[in-house]
Amino acid sequence: MSLKHGLLGLLNYNSMTGYDLSKFFSDSLSFFWTATTSQVYRELTTMERDGWVTSEVEVQFSKPNKKIYSITKVGKQELQDWLTNPNIEQDNPSERNPMLMKVFFGAEVSKEIMMDYMAKTKEYYEGKLKELHQAKEIIAYNDVESSKDKILYWRLCESYGEYCCKAILEWIEEAVHSIKEES
Incomplete structure (x- = not known):
C-alpha cells in the first residue's frame, strides 16, 4: 500500500482537509500505517498534480483558510485499480522489525x-492494545452512521491489530521466561 492509496480511500468516504486526513491516520489507522502531517500534504500535492484529487479553499474569517480535498473520477479509478490488483508480495513486504533486531543481538548486553x-x-504493546479497544468503540459508534460493509472491514482491521498485539505480548512473555531460565 502506498500512502496515496490510503488517502484516496479516505477521500472516497468524504472530502477532507489535509489536517483531517492526517488526524484520521493517527487516530484510526496508526496500528497498521503511519503518516506524518508533512507526508500527507506532500502526497496531496502530488495527487492533485496527477489529477487524482482536487482542492477548494474555504475562506474562514476568524481562522486560517481551509483547503478541502476531494477525490476525482481519475482518483476513484486509481483506487479501484489498486484494490483489484492482487499483488500479494507487494502487499506483504518483508518486515523491518527493530525490536527483533535488538533481540537478535541481545547477547551483546x-x-x-x-x-x-x-x-x-510489553508496556508499548499493552498501550497499543488499549488504543485498539478505543478504535473498537469508535467503530461501534460509527456503526449507526456508516454502511454495514465499511463497518465489517473496519472491524476486520481492528481485529487483525488486536491479534497481532496479543501474539507479540504472548511472545514477550515466552521470551522473558526463556531469558530468566538462562540466568
Missing part, C-alpha cells in the same frame, strides 16, 4: 538490559 527492554516493549 546484560540480561538486565534485555529484561528492561522487554518490559518497556
Whole structure:
C-alpha cells in the first residue's frame, strides 16, 4: 500500500482537509500505517498534480483558510485499480522489525538490559492494545452512521491489530521466561 492509496480511500468516504486526513491516520489507522502531517500534504500535492484529487479553499474569517480535498473520477479509478490488483508480495513486504533486531543481538548486553527492554516493549504493546479497544468503540459508534460493509472491514482491521498485539505480548512473555531460565 502506498500512502496515496490510503488517502484516496479516505477521500472516497468524504472530502477532507489535509489536517483531517492526517488526524484520521493517527487516530484510526496508526496500528497498521503511519503518516506524518508533512507526508500527507506532500502526497496531496502530488495527487492533485496527477489529477487524482482536487482542492477548494474555504475562506474562514476568524481562522486560517481551509483547503478541502476531494477525490476525482481519475482518483476513484486509481483506487479501484489498486484494490483489484492482487499483488500479494507487494502487499506483504518483508518486515523491518527493530525490536527483533535488538533481540537478535541481545547477547551483546546484560540480561538486565534485555529484561528492561522487554518490559518497556510489553508496556508499548499493552498501550497499543488499549488504543485498539478505543478504535473498537469508535467503530461501534460509527456503526449507526456508516454502511454495514465499511463497518465489517473496519472491524476486520481492528481485529487483525488486536491479534497481532496479543501474539507479540504472548511472545514477550515466552521470551522473558526463556531469558530468566538462562540466568
